[in-house]
Amino acid sequence: MTVAVILATGRALGAPGTDPPAHLARLRDRLATVNVPDVHVIGRPGAGVASGAVVAPGAGAGSAIVSPDVAGDLRRIAQLARRADVPVVILPADLLVSAGLLDRFVNGTAAPLAAVTVPPGEAGPSGTASARVRRGRVVQVGLVPKVNAAFPGVLRFDASEGHAIAELAESLADLAGPGTEGDAAGLLLAGLVRLGRPVAVHPARAAKGGVCRRVAGDEPGGAALREARVALEAADAGYEDDRRLAAAVKADDGFFSTFAVSSYSPRLVRWLAGRQVTPTTVTVVSSVFALLAALWFSAGTRPGMVTGALLLYLAFVLDVVDGQLARYTGRCTEFGARLGLICGQGKEYVVYLGLAFGSAAATGGGGDAWALAVAVLILQAVRHVTDASYEARTRPPHVPLQRTPVNLERALMANLERALIAKPDGRLSRSRALYWARKAWALPVGERVALIAVTAALFDARATFLALLTWGVIATVTTLAGRIRRVSASRTA
Incomplete structure (x- = not known):
């Protein structure tokens, strides 16, 4: 003030x-x-x-x-x-x-x-x-x-x-x-x-x-x-x-989404809006990139894995951009929200299948890659269900699911500066570091995409699935424990 x-x-x-x-x-x-x-x-x-x-x-x-x-x-x-x-x-x-x-x-x-x-x-x-x-x-x-x-x-x-x-x-x-x-x-x-x-x-x-x-x-x-x-x-x-463009960017996104995409995506959003590109079109193009990534992953070769990782990152960028474009242009529709949700989950599952096929092609049978792929699919399905159930229970009934009010007082760069810098010398404060560590530890979609892209490009599909399973199980357990503790505390209060 x-x-x-x-x-x-x-x-x-x-x-x-x-x-x-x-x-x-x-x-x-x-x-x-x-x-x-x-x-x-x-x-x-x-x-x-x-x-x-x-x-x-x-x-x-x-x-x-x-x-x-x-x-x-x-x-x-x-x-x-x-x-x-x-x-x-x-x-x-x-x-x-x-x-x-x-x-x-x-x-x-x-x-x-x-x-x-x-x-x-x-x-x-x-x-x-x-x-x-x-x-x-x-x-x-x-x-x-x-x-x-x-x-x-x-x-x-x-x-x-x-x-x-x-x-x-x-x-x-x-x-x-x-x-x-x-x-x-x-x-x-x-x-x-x-x-x-x-x-x-x-x-x-x-x-x-x-x-x-x-x-x-x-x-x-x-x-x-x-x-x-x-x-x-x-x-x-x-x-x-x-201000309207800054408000289109989610202030509570994950670490990877905030700093690896939203640090530059508003410029792309403005460019697309100026050419009358609809959010639905961006969602479809994002899905196409994800399908292409899965195809390159299915080849099982090192060039294919690197190319698939790059295409997966581009698909995620457009996945973030379609929501920002919808909020910026005011085209937030129920159909667009459902399409984005379905395509977002479907793209991830298709990429898992591509990785499993690629492991089979590279090893002549796939080893345990298919079992690991199924385990990852089940784990992510469980996480989606529990997340949706928790959000439905904790969201105030008067706030719509997709049409939450836009806070025009937030600016993108101010959000980024406050998120990273809390000291005059520019060092990352301990509180902000802990905040972002907790956000990343929950393994949201941005971190999952980064984990898939890095492990697939540097190693193989088996390493990707093992990393997703290990991190995903730990994140699920700790997240559920935190939610149970918060619910218990609210009931006691």
């Missing part, structure tokens, strides 16, 4: 012909889309920008704060900073900012102190400060001899910096004195730079679809403002499409 402070002061009050409450309502709605409902609006007495119409009941937490001048703005910010236990972002009321840029700045910034910067001349005519950035940090603000950036008034600090920001804001308020106007965010940034505090740069241009511009003071309907709004609409459309 993050707290937002909107400065509806100075030129952000609006020029003649503009409507400051409209600026505020638009910015507040934009903050709500990036999960920032706690908004505090600082405005001037009698201006109407800090009214109850702006901070409306039921719209989230926050307050309307009246301040007479920039010194009062700084003191109000100091009060909020002292009691903040979450990051705080400061924005001007007349900000025109794309949702993607705002989301990345609010939720994706790791630096304790950060500021949005734009190229000189692209921040709009209202309340911007000249700046110089070097090596990802702001090094000068205000009277800068070599300007290479502009500061549009968007500043962020972590709760750990709250007391330092409060002390700086109070000192600047004493220097400003009563009755003066100015940009509180710009003064804070200048003070931080003068104190030598490292303020990280979040460049708007570097972000995909990054639009960050002040609009107060623009001529209503002017060309610059129209161009900025067109760019904002395009950036927001791309951001929503990215």
